[in-house]
Amino acid sequence: MCFIEGDHDALPFPFFIEWGEPEEKRKPKLAALSSHQAGQLQLKNIYCAVHNLEESISKWTKLLDVQAGESYKDSLLDARCQKLYVNEGNLIFCSGTQGVVHDTLKKVGERPFLVELDQALTPQQITVQGASFKFNK
Numbered sequence: 346m347c348f349i350e351g352d353h354d355a356l357p358f359p360f361f362i363e364w365g366e367p368e369e370k371r372k373p374k375l376a377a378l379s380s381h382q383a384g385q386l387q388l389k390n391i392y393c394a395v396h397n398l399e400e401s402i403s404k405w406t407k408l409l410d411v412q413a414g415e416s417y418k419d420s421l422l423d424a425r426c427q428k429l430y431v432n433e434g435n436l437i438f439c440s441g442t443q444g445v446v447h448d449t450l451k452k453v454g455e456r457p458f459l460v461e462l463d464q465a466l467t468p469q470q471i472t473v474q475g476a477s478f479k480f481n482k
Contacts, residue, residue: 349408356393356401356438356455358408383480384466388434392422392459394449398440401455402427405436422446 349358364371379385395401398416406413406429414428424441439446449458458476465480472478 354454356395356405356457383462383469385464386462386480387464388460389463389481390428390435390437390459390461391457392426392437392439392461393455393457394446395438395440395455396450398425398427398438401438401440402429405429405438 347361347363349360351358393401402413402416405411409429409431412430414430416425416427418424419426419439422439422441423444424439424446426437426439429436429438441447445458449456453475459479460476461479461481463481465482468480468482470477470479
């Protein structure tokens, strides 16, 4: 594994794994392990609470070399959010002064707080160890 050094108070950077074989060879092996009772789930979005939306978007677009969407107000989260378009699952950064984003920042700092998955058999939302998982049809 390879970790990117960064500010310990900020959203942790991703880590990289060298699997030792090409992805075309690895994917079929993983397919057998990826069945889930909720369906053939596909990652859609990972929502991350951040203190400074603009600064985080600037840092992560450069780090991942990806495009960012326009910022918008998410009324359900009561936060300003902005999406980074990443292959096989987007990152959505959110900043707010109240609601779940504010509570996440206050309790644990900059962290992912919601994972959104598509192609579930039944729509539902569950919480595991403080993180929410939203299953969409």
